[in-house]
Amino acid sequence: MNICVYCASSQKIDQKYVELAASVGTRLxxxxxxxxxxxxxxxxxxxxxxxxxxxxxxTVGVIPQALVDIEIADRDSDELIVTADMRERKGVMDARSDAFLVLPGGIGTLEELFEIWTARVLGLHDRPLVILDPWGLYRPLRRLIEDMYEAGFTRPDVFDAIAWTSTLDEAFAALEGSTVRVTPTAEEIGESLPNP
Known part of the structure; x- marks a missing residue:
């Protein structure tokens, strides 16, 4: 499969997130x-x-020209696709991918997550969408979605469209499986999450 990984580009984060990304790359x-x-x-x-x-x-890298211009392009990629802007970048990444894995990240990662998640809820694709969140960064987001559902702003299939995982094994099982599994709520998971 071609697996799209959404993750952080920020350099002011705990090293454990960088190590998680490396573990994902190796496993993939x-x-x-x-x-x-x-x-x-x-x-x-x-x-x-x-x-x-x-x-x-x-590896297939998709990067807008503006980021190439500041010399952060991964020129060692087997295939490096340079796009005109961020919107085109997301479209190419979407078109080239069979599944999506979301690691801890910032607002750019959230934007990518929400676009792919919304498209799946609307039935525009049925590809696996998986969050790997060993340390619970996205727990407040999950609670927010649950509250939005309770308030009538989302449909029940918003939960069926995504798998929330906390280990590499869970994440790859969900990515490679024929269906997306529904995991327990944030409260059921509890405050202590295992390392990947």
């Missing part, structure tokens, strides 16, 4: 998948691509 390559990423060399984005290549995997 070991399982014979191709990585589709944002095409940058920095932070988690760079870690996932370097690890995938080090483990023998193929």
């Amino acid at each position: 390559a070991e399982r014979g998948h191709t990585l589709v990423s944002g095409g940058a060399t920095v932070s988690c984005m760079g870690a996932v691509t370097r690890a995938a290549r080090a483990a023998g995997g193929r």
Whole structure:
């Protein structure tokens, strides 16, 4: 499969997030998948691509020209696609991917998550969408979605459209499975989450 990984490009984050991204890249390559990423060399984005290549995997980077101009493009990618802007970048990443994995990240990662999640809820695709969140960064987001559902702003299938996982094994099982599993609520998971 071509697996799109959405993750952080921020360089002011705890090293554990960068290590998680590297673990994802290694596992992805070991399982014979191709990585589709944002095409940058920095932070988690760079870690996932370097690890995938080090483990023998193929990498496809998609990056807007503005980021190429500031010299953060991953020129070692097996395929580097330069787009006119961020919107085109997301469209190319979407079109090139069979599944989507969301790692801890910032507002850019959230934007990518919400676009793919909304499209799945609307029936525009049926590809797996998985969040890997070992340390619970997205727990408030999950609670927000649950509150929005209770208030009538979302449909029940918003929960069926995504898998929330906390380990690499869970994440890849959900990515490679034929259906997206529904995991327990944030409250059922509890405050203590395992390391990946």
